[in-house]
Amino acid sequence: MATQVPLAPAPPVPTSAGRPHRIAAPRRRWGLTAVGAVIAFLFLIPYVVMLLGSFKTKKEILSIEPTYLPTDWQPRNYVTMWDTPETPLPLNLISTIAISAAATVLVLLVAVPAAYYTSRRRFPGRLAFLFLVLITQMLQPTVLAVGLVRQFLAIGIHDTWLAMILVNAAFNLSFAVWILHSFFATIPVELEEAAMLDGLSHLQVLRKITLPLVWPGIVTATIFTVVACWNEFAASLVILTTDANQPLSVALTKFVGQYATSWHYVFGISVVSIVPVAILFALIERRLVGGLTAGSVK
């Protein structure tokens, strides 16, 4: 091939350092890096504005001569934002954490057995089940919110964490099932059979042998579910009507008024809310390439 000619092994020529001469490394493509930096900047603009704005005083951020950088840095915004008349922010943070954590635990408890069994056994109804899971992946709480409100009012759990835990768990179940299903499928059945010959029960095999092997899949499913629950908005908006029950995503909108919006607080809350999930997402970056579509385009 033409491109390989210059790379044909040249006789090693001792250099001054005494090491064999190497073919020059492929041209470092700094031009592409520059283009990439511009693209990255474009995607970061709103978050940079958010971060800078969170350090401005209310007077400065509402000034009709807007500034790019804060003239009077106010790190105290991050303290004072927790105690405002608009919304009980500490309780909103607790709601967000509690709902996300409980929903994620529920998703794992429900998805692990289902994903394990469907990847291991063929049985009548298996395809119907996977089909049902796929359909819920396509549905979102937004389109069912009105029905959910009716149902929760009828059974008396409207405006409770429990309602939102169930909603978040149900609508994030499908991704967890799919990703775990594809991870379980990579573990050879022989491994489990050998363990069973050694006298372990089915559940013991799952707990001691298989689960540790699919750990990366569980981490991916967990992080993805946490982030999705953390950011949920539409269902929380109509199901959680009491201020104290609402997550940060809904509480934030209380600061945006027709006239004197407390933008500095809006941005401070946003920064506090976005940083943890952005870090979590970065941890599973490699899995996000393909992971999301693992079930659907295999």
Added chain:
Amino acid sequence: MATAGNGSRLKQTASALPWLSPALALIVAIVLFPAGVMVYTSTRDLSLSGVDRGGVGLDNYRQVFENDGVPRVLLNTAIWVSGVVLVTVLISLALAQFLNKEFPGRRTIRLAILIPWAASVVMTTTVFYYMLEPNVGILNKFLVQIHVLDETFGFTKQPTSALAVAMVVGVFVSVPFTTYTILAGLQTIPTEILEAADVDGVSPWQRYTRIVLPQLRGALAVAVIINIINVFNSLPILRVITGDLPGIEADTTTSLTFKLLTLYREPALAQALSVFNFGLVLVIIVVYMAVTRPLRED
């Protein structure tokens, strides 16, 4: 023999139930049942507090669709979904192609693009709203400074431009997921095929349209359908950007549903419109299933 076969088949399904029933219970209780409730109550006369005052057939639907503003809302919905998805896919195709090249700092740039995906859409949208605010918005001021505008413009203060801004934000938050899905597709293309094309002296554009694009069909189908559903269901962007405008000129069927529910206090009409939205999503899912046949490997 048939009976014995059926018996053992039933047994197989029965032994799968302990593993699947938690997932099934959650899906039935939080997805299927509310969907049923929604369809049923959309034919009832509901009071504000949710008291059922008897059946009204299709009156709720008639009332929704006889509203003079609704044709505009349907048109908005079509423009919103097709515009955002089309532009998102085009930008993501280019971006994925770029990020598939090797250059120093690529991983950092990929991580930067991940942030809009991880961040809450409400929060991202709120920053855009602030940046384009005519009095205090930084982006508005910037556009005046670089002489794109003579004076600041109320982008979010009238329906048409507000909808356009919402669409830009829609593209912004949809590009990361789409780019990652296409990147995953690009990585499945065998390098031998691309090298062979180079040897045959195919131009880069021909190589892209004749070799790369056809190989991306699966990834593109997933990206397009998931985007259509996400964008159709998206509430936060429109709620933040066009939510305070009077009337329904800048609404889609999804944002109108929530306005009927929370602003106009018309739960019965919101139910009817929700069922319409639900039906549309189901049609999209059926098309998706037909195009990608996600379960075909079984």
